[in-house]
Amino acid sequence: MDKLLDILKKRHISVTEGRKKILELFLKSPGALAHADIERSTSANFDRVTVYRTLQTFVEKGIIHNIPTADNAILYALCKDNCEAGHHHDNHVHFICDNCDSTICLEKVAVPEVKLPKGFTKKQTDVVVSGICIECK
């Protein structure tokens, strides 16, 4: 019942050290991660290039999805179990601190329902709030 292996094998991609470590980071982390977070992580210090390629693979395979934010940062977050490649369902609000730059997943804060105009089909909703976190207050 190794969740890590399970996730990777389900996608039919080979299980390597790099992928395991990076995926573990996501599983452990409370919220979304930026590319830089992963690079800086002591437990998973790979080549920049490997991080780029791994994240790209994960996105393609539907393991993670990216959350664009207005300030040009890109965050990556784990997809829920029922995600299929290309079908992401992730509904927690993410918070980015303008001061310490950390990203926090506000599990308690549900993503509000958004009503789209006619003709649009909703697949996923991402909400990113920025401001000052509880640590920096």
Place this chain on the structure above:
Amino acid sequence: MDKLLDILKKRHISVTEGRKKILELFLKSPGALAHADIERSTSANFDRVTVYRTLQTFVEKGIIHNIPTADNAILYALCKDNCEAGHHHDNHVHFICDNCDSTICLEKVAVPEVKLPKGFTKKQTDVVVSGICIECK
């Protein structure tokens, strides 16, 4: 009744060739513009740096706002009239089409209020919905 001058003067920033040309581009264009669009524009070919600085100034003064996109490009769009510097009241939902990859401002769809846990201070909320747009339906 020169809209261009009006917009710039309202923000108390000096009226220069560069700013007029770039702002004109936004007024003429039907949708959002990427940095590259502006740089490439024959009618407004300035130094890269000037484009960066002009866009930054416009964002700061509330003339334009940036739109997060899934593919890591940054788009800029004109703010509505009631924007103040630092207080973007054009807080609408953005939609990214999974199929054609275009980004659309859903002007009619307001960003829902998000309640943060105690200790957090909210400055900005970004809502990005992805799915299939009306064109690709």
Place this chain on the structure above:
DNA sequence: GTAACTGCAAAATATTTGCATCCTT
């Protein structure tokens, strides 16, 4: 005239690509 804006050069960052080597299956 003064403060602000611009262009140029260059530094600092970020991302992509090619290739040889190593690992997974």
Place this chain on the structure above:
DNA sequence: AAGGATGCAAATATTTTGCAGTTAC
């Protein structure tokens, strides 16, 4: 063994900074 993944080096691309010259008010 074969195909894919990784690390390194280097090519590209992007963004920021400093400074001298120019322009707006």
